Amino acid sequence: NAGVTQTPKFRILKIGQSMTLQCTQDMNHNYMYWYRQDPGMGLKLIYYSVGAGITDKGEVPNGYNVSRSTTEDFPLRLELAAPSQTSVYFCASSYQKNEKLFFGSGTQLSVL
Amino acid sequence: AQRVTQPEKLLSVFKGAPVELKCNYSYSGSPELFWYVQYSRQRLQLLLRHISRESIKGFTADLNKGETSFHLKKPFAQEEDSAMYYCALSGGANNLFFGTGTRLTVIP
Numbered sequence: 746n747a748g749v750t751q752t753p754k755f756r757i758l759k760i761g762q763s764m765t766l767q768c769t770q771d772m773n774h775n776y777m778y779w780y781r782q783d784p785g786m787g788l789k790l791i792y793y794s795v796g797a798g799i800t801d802k803g804e805v806p807n808g809y810n811v812s813r814s815t816t817e818d819f820p821l822r823l824e825l826a827a828p829s830q831t832s833v834y835f836c837a838s839s840y841q842k843n844e845k846l847f848f849g850s851g852t853q854l855s856v857l
Numbered sequence: 858a859q860r861v862t863q864p865e866k867l868l869s870v871f872k873g874a875p876v877e878l879k880c881n882y883s884y885s886g887s888p889e890l891f892w893y894v895q896y897s898r899q900r901l902q903l904l905l906r907h908i909s910r911e912s913i914k915g916f917t918a919d920l921n922k923g924e925t926s927f928h929l930k931k932p933f934a935q936e937e938d939s940a941m942y943y944c945a946l947s948g949g950a951n952n953l954f955f956g957t958g959t960r961l962t963v964i965p
Contacts, residue, residue: 749900776951780955785866785957786957787861787943787954787955787956787957787958788943788953788955789955790952790953793951793952795951801951803952804952835901837901842951843889843947843951843952843953845903845906846893846903846953847902848900848901848902849900850900851900
């Protein structure tokens with residue numbers, strides 16, 4: 746089991762560029778989440794999904810989009826990158842709501 | 858509003874000394890509380906949850922609803938306990954609210 750796999754690990758974007766952060770899990774989990782962590786802050790929920798075809802906004806969704814076409818994959822899309830989106834992004838999954846979350850290794854994103 | 862407060866960003870203790878990482882929460886309903894840990898070069902992982910009332914790696918945490926606290930304790934700190942610790946609150950929604958974390962350093 747690979748668990749939760751995130752790519753890329755690092756990325757530098759220019760303002761206005763777009764990119765997709767990939768997240769896949771092989772544990773057949775229903776719930777998947779995207780968090781961001783700014784320096785010195787806690788993790789904040791961007792979007793989550795309770796199953797294929799179902800997504801919903803979290804605490805800080807502005808500037809992001811997600812899709813969940815399969816149980817395994819939950820990509821996060823940044824359409825017009827802004828410096829405020831410089832952060833570390835974590836994908837996570839769980840079998841049930843708020844049960845033990847399994848985290849990916851994180852993506853360090855810088856927008857310059 | 859739901860909030861988790863970890864008042865100490867940094868905490869250093871000597872090996873063998875007791876350790877307590879503080880966590881206070883704000884939530885009007887029945888909370889579910891968790892401690893997550895991130896060791897150096899490893900992923901964030903669940904350490905324990907209050908509903909399980911278990912001890913993991915010698916750590917325990919008791920939910921005190923009167924003081925709205927969920928402090929993490931260990932009687933004798935080990936060097937391998939050095940890590941970043943996050944307290945998290947589930948308020949019933951599909952969301953975990955995380956504190957800002959405490960970096961624990963155990964001095965040999």
